[in-house]
Each structure stands twice: as structure tokens, then as C-alpha cells.
Amino acid sequence: xxxxxxxxxxxxxxxxxxxxxxxxxxxxxxxxxxxxxxxxxxxxxxxxxxxxxxxxxxxxxxxxxxxxxxxxxxxxxxxxxxxxxxxxxxxxxxxxxxxxxxxxxxxxxxxxxxxxxxxxxxxxxxxxxxxxxxxxxxxxxxxxxxxxxxxxxxxxxxxxxxxxxxxxxxxxxxxxxxxxxxxxxxxxxxxx
Numbered sequence: 001x002x003x004x005x006x007x008x009x010x011x012x013x014x015x016x017x018x019x020x021x022x023x024x025x026x027x028x029x030x031x032x033x034x035x036x037x038x039x040x041x042x043x044x045x046x047x048x049x050x051x052x053x054x055x056x057x058x059x060x061x062x063x064x065x066x067x068x069x070x071x072x073x074x075x076x077x078x079x080x081x082x083x084x085x086x087x088x089x090x091x092x093x094x095x096x097x098x099x100x101x102x103x104x105x106x107x108x109x110x111x112x113x114x115x116x117x118x119x120x121x122x123x124x125x126x127x128x129x130x131x132x133x134x135x136x137x138x139x140x141x142x143x144x145x146x147x148x149x150x151x152x153x154x155x156x157x158x159x160x161x162x163x164x165x166x167x168x169x170x171x172x173x174x175x176x177x178x179x180x181x182x183x184x185x186x187x188x189x190x191x192x
Contacts, residue, residue: 006058015053017043020065026064026106034060062116062130068107069128073135079123087192089139094161094182101165112162117163133158145191
């Protein structure tokens with residue numbers, strides 16, 4: 001291995017460490033606790049080293065969001081591929097999405113609530129975000145209904161899931177009705 005290859009590998013390792021540490025800290029204490037000073041202390045590098053990877057917290061949030069989008073797409077595809085039939089796939093997608101939001105609140109915030117400097121629904125949208133949407137579209141496109149554009153249907157279904165995830169997390173919805181809500185969204189929106 002050349003010196004340059006070793007340096008590139010070390011740089012990539014440091015970057016992964018920064019992102020993993022930011023994510024861990026955000027999940028434990030919230031995004032307000034994630035500062036460049038605290039990250040530098042936790043990873044045992046100086047702040048200038050951290051800034052050589054990311055221009056600031058905004059870019060770190062963006063990196064966590066991209067990692068989360070990849071994980072969400074993987075989880076959705078795994079759940080839907082294991083389900084039998086269109087309705088079961090849509091229900092698995094919805095359940096997986098809501099579970100992801102509940103199990104990874106800081107990542108979910110990085111994806112959808114915080115400014116990570118990422119473009120959504122544009123030409124320059126990063127590939128992991130496009131792939132996460134594609135993972136939803138793969139299942140939801142088949143139940144959009146006649147005359148309904150699959151991408152538009154996927155946006156509406158996604159918005160419904162996002163609303164459920166956000167309102168549930170904020171304590172605005174009764175937890176005991178979660179399953180009934182999920183079934184209602186699947187049954188009313190998906191044409192199966």
C-alpha cells in the first residue's frame with residue numbers, strides 16, 4: 001500500500017469516526033449537544049482536523065442524514081421483499097418506516113427536520129436520498145391506482161408516514177392507536 005493510499009484510508013476512517021460519534025452523541029443527548037469542540041474531544045483529534053473533513057455542524061448533519069437514508073432504504077427493501085402480496089408489502093414498508101423514525105430519532109431529524117445542506121427532489125439530490133425515495137417508490141408505485149402518477153402517490157404516502165412519525169414522537173397521538181392508524185393509512189391510500 002502506498003503512502004497516499006494509507007493516508008486516504010486513514011482520512012476515510014477519521015471521517016467515519018466523526019459521523020458515528022456525532023450520531024451517537026445526537027441520539028444520546030440531542031443535536032444541540034453536538035458541537036465541533038465536543039466532537040473533537042470525543043474523537044481525540046483537534047478541531048482543525050475535524051474542520052479538514054467538514055466545514056461545520058451542518059455538513060456533519062448532512063453526512064448523518066446520508067448514512068440514515070442508506071439505512072432506511074436497506075430496511076425498507078428487506079421488509080418489503082419478505083412480505084407476500086402488495087398489501088403486505090405496503091404494510092411492511094409503513095411499519096419499517098415508522099420503526100426507523102422511532103428507533104433513530106436523531107438520524108430522522110437529520111434527514112427531515114434539520115438543515116444538513118442537502119438538496120431534496122432536485123437534480124443535485126445526493127444518491128442516498130434518491131435511493132431512499134426509490135425504495136419507497138418500488139413498493140408504493142404498484143398500489144398507486146389507475147391514473148395516479150406513482151411518484152406523486154409515493155410523496156403523499158410518505159407525507160402521511162412522516163406526519164404519523166412526527167406527531168407520535170411529539171406525543172400528540174395516543175400510542176395505543178398506532179397499529180390502527182397504520183392500518184388505516186395502508187387501507188385508505190393503497191389501492192390493492
